[in-house]
Amino acid sequence: MYLPESRIDGRNRLIRQxxxxxxxxxxxxxxxxxxxxxxxxxxxxxxxxxxASLRLAVIGAGAAxxxxxxxxxxxxxxxxxxxxxxxxxxTWLYAPPATASDPLGAAATHSSLYASLxxxxxxETMGFLDFxxxxxxxxxxxxxxxxxxxxxxxxxxxxxRRFDLLQLVRFETEVVSVRREDAGRWxxxxxxxxxxxxxEEEVYDAVVVCNGxxxxxxIAAIPGVNAWPGKxxxxxxxxxxxxxxxxxxxxxxxxxxxxxISRDIATTAKEVHIADRSAPVDTCEKQPGYTSTxxxxxxxxxxDRALEDGSxxxxxxxxIKADVIMHCTGYLYDFPFLGxxxxxxxxxxxxxxxxxxVFPPEVAPQLSFIGLPWKVxxxxxxxxxxxxxxxxxxxxxxxxxxxxxMGDVKAFYSKLEARGWPKRYTHNFxxxxxxxxxxxxxxxxxxxxxxxxxxxxxxxxxxxxxxxxLSRRVG
Ligand SMILES: Cc1cc2nc3c(=O)[nH]c(=O)nc-3n(C[C@H](O)[C@H](O)[C@H](O)COP(=O)(O)OP(=O)(O)OC[C@H]3O[C@@H](n4cnc5c(N)ncnc54)[C@H](O)[C@@H]3O)c2cc1C
Numbered sequence: 001m002y003l004p005e006s007r008i009d010g011r012n013r014l015i016r017q018x019x020x021x022x023x024x025x026x027x028x029x030x031x032x033x034x035x036x037x038x039x040x041x042x043x044x045x046x047x048x049x050x051x052a053s054l055r056l057a058v059i060g061a062g063a064a065x066x067x068x069x070x071x072x073x074x075x076x077x078x079x080x081x082x083x084x085x086x087x088x089x090x091t092w093l094y095a096p097p098a099t100a101s102d103p104l105g106a107a108a109t110h111s112s113l114y115a116s117l118x119x120x121x122x123x124e125t126m127g128f129l130d131f132x133x134x135x136x137x138x139x140x141x142x143x144x145x146x147x148x149x150x151x152x153x154x155x156x157x158x159x160x161r162r163f164d165l166l167q168l169v170r171f172e173t174e175v176v177s178v179r180r181e182d183a184g185r186w187x188x189x190x191x192x193x194x195x196x197x198x199x200e201e202e203v204y205d206a207v208v209v210c211n212g213x214x215x216x217x218x219i220a221a222i223p224g225v226n227a228w229p230g231k232x233x234x235x236x237x238x239x240x241x242x243x244x245x246x247x248x249x250x251x252x253x254x255x256x257x258x259x260x261i262s263r264d265i266a267t268t269a270k271e272v273h274i275a276d277r278s279a280p281v282d283t284c285e286k287q288p289g290y291t292s293t294x295x296x297x298x299x300x301x302x303x304d305r306a307l308e309d310g311s312x313x314x315x316x317x318x319x320i321k322a323d324v325i326m327h328c329t330g331y332l333y334d335f336p337f338l339g340x341x342x343x344x345x346x347x348x349x350x351x352x353x354x355x356x357x358v359f360p361p362e363v364a365p366q367l368s369f370i371g372l373p374w375k376v377x378x379x380x381x382x383x384x385x386x387x388x389x390x391x392x393x394x395x396x397x398x399x400x401x402x403x404x405x406m407g408d409v410k411a412f413y414s415k416l417e418a419r420g421w422p423k424r425y426t427h428n429f430x431x432x433x434x435x436x437x438x439x440x441x442x443x444x445x446x447x448x449x450x451x452x453x454x455x456x457x458x459x460x461x462x463x464x465x466x467x468x469x470l471s472r473r474v475g
Pocket of ligand 1: 058059061062063064065082083084085089090091092110112113114117118119120121128173174175176210211212213214257337370371377378381
């Protein structure tokens with residue numbers, strides 16, 4: 001059963017929501033009035049003044065870029081969406097790595113999806129606020145609550161078609177440079193794929209960056225690894241388990257990818273050891289729920305060092321001879337097209353300074369970032385950020401002064417420090433994503449995120465923690 005008995009009210013709400021999505025019930029009119037947008041008294045806009053129709057460059061046509069394009073168009077702006085790929089979908093466009101010669105690098109492939117990937121969020125929670133990710137909707141082929149990755153791509157494609165967004169996208173066109181001009185405008189240089197020239201430069205009133213942050217691998221530093229004879233690979237370049245047949249594989253990390261990939265590889269490998277720095281001391285056990293007789297799945301402490309004879313030593317002094325180290329260690333924010341004058345820097349995965357993770361105060365609102373937060377439900381968050389950006393650019397929603405925005409950023413950093421969070425957790429939203437979503441919603445005059453979505457997210461998180469091997473089998 002998906003919910004504990006004690007949460008029967010929430011369960012009824014979920015069932016009702018599922019019925020609504022399946023068209024079996026009529027939607028009740030919302031009882032809660034839309035909150036009034038909160039406008040700041042001290043408004044600050046660098047030139048050119050925001051206005052009803054601006055020419056805007058959106059970089060990327062993944063879920064964030066599509067949400068931005070839709071909201072910017074709805075506000076009456078004229079967005080041009082630059083997309084390096086030949087289709088929309090970003091991360092959800094599954095692709096084999098472009099080259100096997102750089103298994104630790106980005107290898108010119110954007111997507112980090114592996115073939116067996118199913119969503120780790122229930123589809124109901126994942127969808128955009130007014131475009132449900134419903135099983136059985138037009139184009140849907142996988143009705144499961146945690147569908148295969150192709151279903152997400154079909155959904156994003158349907159979203160783009162439904163809101164006429166494809167006509168806004170310049171496919172196979174990469175933005176290579178974004179440069180601030182004197183009048184507060186932005187020179188954007190883009191190049192068609194295969195074009196060897198310097199590209200085409202155009203001037204835009206504002207730039208909205210939606211380039212994703214699951215492409216550039218973050219690698220664990222392992223003393224001695226350069227002399228270790230085994231193979232290293234980052235999860236960005238993992239696709240299928242067959243190449244790991246009969247091998248001893250060490251997976252570094254405790255993320256959703258580490259969980260999935262370890263189970264995937266265990267179907268062919270001789271042994272899979274998960275090195276998790278947060279593992280309880282003295283733990284080295286077969287993982288619960290794993291039944292394969294072909295492979296062993298073990299939990300280990302963090303790696304201490306790697307040796308020339310092929311051994312890998314863990315922090316409890318134990319060691320094993322391994323063939324492969326798989327880094328499931330996350331990704332780095334990267335904006336190679338932004339020059340030095342964009343006023344943001346990236347240090348230890350903090351994109352700095354950004355007011356509410358979106359606007360660099362110095363150049364707000366002419367430069368903005370959609371989609372930086374992680375440990376979130378991404379699509380609704382992208383949508384709410386996009387509504388806010390679109391409203392601010394239209395002059396409908398105000399921003400505080402530059403100094404006030406900087407003050408807010410500093411106060412936020414002080415809070416993180418007090419909590420003992422490292423810099424690289426700046427955009428980690430575990431615990432407060434909905435507070436943030438609802439703040440954005442209030443700014444834009446939109447209702448808060450639905451209570452059923454919040455509850456379903458919480459129940460899913462608890463299921464994943466309590467019954468990791470079973471959590472996707474419910475529904
Ligand atoms: C392995 C994995 C599993 C995930 N599972 C889930 C899940 O179950 N549920 C969920 O909701 N989310 C999941 N996510 C998160 C997922 O990344 C987000 O849902 C979302 O797709 C991110 O969208 P985005 O638009 O921010 O970035 P992306 O999808 O990465 O899109 C960015 C786009 O920008 C383009 N681009 C980049 N640079 C340039 C340039 N210079 N010029 C032109 N175009 C450019 C890229 O080609 C790409 O199309 C997962 C992510 C990963 C990596």
